[in-house]
Amino acid sequence: MTKVLVIYASMTGSTEMMAEAMCDHIRELGHEADLKSFDFEPLDSVQDMLAYDGILIGSYTWDDDLPFEVEDFYDELDNVNLSGKLIGxxxxxxxxxxxxxxxxxxxxxxxxxxxxxxxxxxxxxxxEPDNKDIETCKQFAEGLLQKIS
Structure with a gap:
């Protein structure tokens, strides 16, 4: 069974909708998926990402830059070797x-x-994603799973 991390930052709920659709679809396909929010349920450490077969990172853009919720994670990425990890x-x-x-x-x-x-x-x-966009999100997650297999 493939284990996927879906972690995201969302201001208006749009990226959250995308993340939830991907996570739910991964589970529907019989795989394990952990849904984390940079704001509410962050990783204890970026090293935690190494326990996953695949990773999906979602974010909104704030004024052509990273949202504040993602900044610490971004900086901590300098301390992890992600070789061999597939990330969407x-x-x-x-x-x-x-x-x-x-x-x-x-x-x-x-x-x-x-x-x-x-x-x-x-x-x-x-x-904000519409129904067609949500289907695209599911296909994106499914494609990641296929690439891992």
Whole structure:
């Protein structure tokens, strides 16, 4: 059984909706998934990520930068070797900003720098996900599982 961590930061609830849809779908497919929020249920340590077969990291972008909830996690990534880990990055984005989903780009670059393999393209959803977007989230999670197998 594959074990996946889904960790996210959400201001308006949009990225949370995406994370929950992915986590629920992973469980429906018979795998283990832990849902964590940077705000409410953070990891004890970034080292905890090493216990998972796959990792999905979700974030919104705040003013073309990382949200404050993600900053400590981002800094702590410098202390972990993610070689051999498959990581997908996702989040709600706003085309109002000059860089669409800048936080996702920043996170993806950092985990790659730390040795992780990035799964596919970053999943960027404009503002609040609709039903079609939720299905895309499920497919994203399922694709990560297939890549791990």
């Amino acid at each position: 990055v996702f989040g709600s984005c706003d085309s109002f900003y000059p860089v669409y989903g800048a936080a996702l780009e920043t996170i993806a670059n950092k985990v790659s720098e730390r040795g992780a393999a990035l799964y596919g393209d970053k999943l960027k959803i404009e503002l």
